[in-house]
Amino acid sequence: MLDILRRIVQEVSTAANLNQALEVVVARIRAAMQTEVCSVYLYDADSKEYVLMATEGLNKKAVGRVRLSTSQGLVALVGAREEPLNIDNAPSHPKFHFVSETGESPFNSFLGVPIIHHKRLMGVLVIQQRESRQFDQGEEAFLVTMSAQLAGVIAHAEATGDILELHHQRGVRRRSARFAGVPGAPGVGLGVGYVITPAADLSSVVDKEPESVDAEVLRFDRALHDAQDEIRHLGQQLSGELRPEEMALFDVYLNMLDDNALGAEVRQRIRDTNNWAAGALRQVVMEYVGHFQMMEDVYLRERATDIRDLGTRILAHLEGCDTQLDIDGLPDDTVLVSEELTPAMLAEVPTDKLRGLVSVQGSSNSHVAILARAMGIPTVMGVVDLPYAKLNGRPLIVDGYRGRLFSNPSDELREQYQAIYEEEQALQQDLLELKDLPAETQDGHRIPLWVNTGLITDAVRSLERGAEGVGLYRTEVPFMMKDRFPSESEQQKIYHQQLKTFAPNPVTMRTLDIGGDKALTYFPIEEANPFLGWRGIRVTLDHPEIFLVQIRAMLRASEGLDNLRIMLPMISSVNEVDEALHLIYRAHAELLEEDFDIVMPDVGVMIEVPAAVYQIRELAARVDFLSVGSNDLTQYLLAVDRNNPRVADLYQAFHPAVLSALSMIARDAKASDTPVSVCGEMAGSPLGAVLLMAMGYDMLSMNATNLPKVKSVLRGISQRWAQQLLEEVMQIDSAPIIVSTIQLSLEKAGFARLIGPNLTATQ
Structure with missing residues (x-):
């Protein structure tokens, strides 16, 4: 069965479109499982119906015409329960629904499994046969495995528009495809996808003995200097958008490319291993990449991307590749898409044409995300399972608030996000007026707002946002x-x-x-x-x-x-x-x-570790201040890596256990007369800041981008109001309900604009 599965997956992956892929699936599964019928029903969320999209064994004329509501038949039951259904006498089942167009009445045995992609129901995969028997566990496991593979194929088809065209031909209303990542830079961007790929591939380089070691060293030196010139040029292209302090990032790149840094190591490797320049470059760069990728600190782990990008650029010059981007071919509303975006790639696109950034890999700590926040470009990072290579020329919407990407958006969705964009532009202008005002509540409670920094590039921008x-x-x-x-x-x-x-x-x-x-x-x-x-x-x-x-x-x-x-x-x-x-x-x-x-x-x-939570008084007796790293503390309490998109939804900053721990820390610190602050993302959320102030934290430290919104909310409420809200949410045992309660309270208090755009209607 594993060999059969491998062959089916390979054949499906080479299919020209979704229609062909589905036909391959039903034909191959039917043959492999030696059953009489195999069918795929896709779920259309707009009409709330299951549509027969491919079959081998039923009437072919029924494809695209048979539609089942969410309460009709065994197919709907599988979708509703989101688990396999394996029965040996289908017609006798109370949920059985006869559809004359399919001619399925003689089929007694039924095995249906849901097709689910990232918790979203995509459809149902079914096999049937006339003989009355239950399919065995091995057959059921095979079909479940196949449905998991099929889910990814369908999701990719949504992103590229194949499924929309397929549905449209058969009268199904068009819908957009949605992909989840992590927020890189806040904001929304509407535009057209432009896929950018590296000019060279380090991983494909083989080791080779050169004819002359000295000649290889000279060849490498020329490529290194060309790469240095390229980085300088790209930095100059952004000089009008970034302050000199932010431009220091490109100086960091040049320092890494220095003759005494990466350059010296590659030269030494050429001589020590008698390897040609490309092979020695690959060895040195991938060693650095490996070390960075092993790191737990996501900010430092992201430096692997920078090292790989620099190595790739040197290799491109070694190979004589054209590294210049075709600017004339860029859409006026470009959404830049890549497997791994880098600051140098960002610098290649004129900022007046840039509407958003999307990267399959990376996190909010990537250098490109840091620059995107400085430049105000909506960004989504870590979009797993995204068929990025097929998004060129596709209409896209980048939701940098929630870390979502929409491909082929409907007119209704575009109108909703366009309204959000216009509202956010007006809000930013209003917040600039708060720069020199203190974060003081209406009943006189003062709470300093500080910032978290990693590079000197953050410093000036932080001060201009009012950081103390x-x-x-x-x-x-x-x-x-x-x-x-x-x-x-x-x-x-x-x-x-x-x-x-x-x-x-x-x-x-x-x-x-x-x-x-x-x-x-x-x-x-x-x-x-x-x-x-x-x-x-x-x-x-x-x-x-x-x-x-x-x-x-x-x-x-x-x-x-x-x-x-x-x-x-x-x-x-x-x-x-x-x-x-x-x-x-x-x-x-x-x-x-x-x-x-x-x-x-x-x-x-x-x-930032649970053990410290229970030693606050002992620690406070020894030090001058305490600072809660809420990001790490939440991860350790919930055992969830917040930068892993596959479990990101389990990372809940407002989880009751997290709030209880934070409240305990503040209480024990206050009893010890020791200042206590929070320097995690929770402090930078208007929702979190209100609760933390109510708990008694003396200072909040956050990303500079979030500071104006937090200040505006705190200046518009009283400490007593916040304490009453805290008392209410501490009685709630569900993180989503806690978040909804805080949002509703702030909206009623007139802060709907400051707690983020209204995205509830945008899927």
């Missing part, structure tokens, strides 16, 4: 950009730039968070269970020489500014805090002895 400080600055980036640990002086310069940009406002720097599956290329770590392994504070405490150098660099960077706060990640016990504090005080004492004039900064811990 940095609640989380990731310090891993300098470590990722080198082939060795950066020196104390190198780190000091980077940290000083961040501190100076925000001075006198506070900047909270998280100490190095590596280890487990987040290994540096020059500090590899292999573990069976990296998520619960040697990582974060555990690594740096085991290597005090790394920790001390970083702390010294932070302290030196703060000299004369005095706005540094140090935060310890992944704390699970008070012993870890005690050890870290001992090293921090030691570093401070050393610098004082060296005649540095440095004030001892506040030190805090991140609350």
Whole structure:
């Protein structure tokens, strides 16, 4: 059966269209299972009917004409129950419905299985025969497996329009195809798909011994310099859209391409392995990619995309490929689509033609998503199972709020999203007026709003949105950009730039968070269970020489500014805090002895593992502040990777268990008289911010993009109103109902525009 299944899947994948694929399926399944009938009924959500779309064994004239309501027959029963139905006397079943056009009355045995794609019912796959018997477990399992394969085929057909044309020919109302990803940048964009692919393929490069090693080194140097020129040119094309601080991202790329960085490694590999330039390039780049892809921190894991893109561009120049995009062929309303979008790809498209971005791979932490947020381009990342290669020229809608992509949208859907787009444009203008106003409730409660940053590119944009400080600055980036640990002086310069940009406002720097599956290329770590392994504070405490150098660099960077706060990640016990504090005080004492004039900064811990939730009072007795990493805490509490689109719907920031934990943390911190903040995405949601303020959190830190909306909502309510809402939702045991309750309350209070567009009518 496995061999048969493999052959069917292969044949279906090469079918010219959905009609041909369905005909292949029914014919091959009927033959493989030696049954008399095999049929496919597709579910039309608009008319709420099952339509016979292909059959082998029933009357062919019934195809496209037989339609069953959701209450008619065994097919409808399978769809309603969303589980297989296997019976040996179909006509005697109370749900049996005779359809004269099919001529199915003599068939007694019936096995039907639902066709489901990402929880959405696509149709029903049926086999029948005259002999009265139940199909065995093996036959049932085979049909279930085949239906799962068929679900993907149907979903792809929706995206490319095949299913719409098929339905339209047979009188079924057209409908759009929807694909789920993760939000990359907020907003909605309407346009035409333009698929962009890399000019070269690193994975296809083979190793080969060159005729001359020196000639290969020279050939590589020319390609490297051409790639550097290309990156400079692409950066210049965006210079009118981005501030100089944001353009620093392209400087990071150029540093990676430096003769002393990636270039030096490839040259050495050519000589050491006697490999031609393309093979040596592939080896070096894929080693880096492998290290980055193993990392747990999604922000750092996304750097694999940047490394691969740079390697691909060098390879394209090695192979003499044309890397220039045909700008003349771009639609005026381009939605850029790729398997893996990169900032360099983004820079190739004139911004006045760009309406949205869609990437099969990647997350909200991708550099391209970071730039998209800065440029205000709606973006959806991580759209799994998307037949992206077939979307060229297709009308698309990008929903960057919910992380959804619509292909071939109906006129009604286009009108709904066009209205949302126009409303959002007007809202952004209104929010700019709040920049210099404090986040203060109507009854006088003041709550500072800070930002999370990872690159210096975030800093200026954050200040222009009204940020009052940095609640989380990731310090891993300098470590990722080198082939060795950066020196104390190198780190000091980077940290000083961040501190100076925000001075006198506070900047909270998280100490190095590596280890487990987040290994540096020059500090590899292999573990069976990296998520619960040697990582974060555990690594740096085991290597005090790394920790001390970083702390010294932070302290030196703060000299004369005095706005540094140090935060310890992944704390699970008070012993870890005690050890870290001992090293921090030691570093401070050393610098004082060296005649540095440095004030001892506040030190805090991140609350992001469940163990820390139950040690708040003990931790608070040792540190100056607490900060909840709500993203990681939610993931650990619910055992859900929020960046995995397949389980993303299980990640519920408003899950009752999460709210209970957050409330407990705030209560215990307040009892210990210790400031406590939140630096996760929940703080950046107007819904979450209202609850967190009501719980008693002293500060909220978020993405700069979300800050104006949060400020507007908090300024429009009273603390007492928020506390009453909190009391209500803490009695609810369902996350969706909690979200709906908060939304309804804010809408009644007049904040419908600020809690996100009304997307309930858009599927």
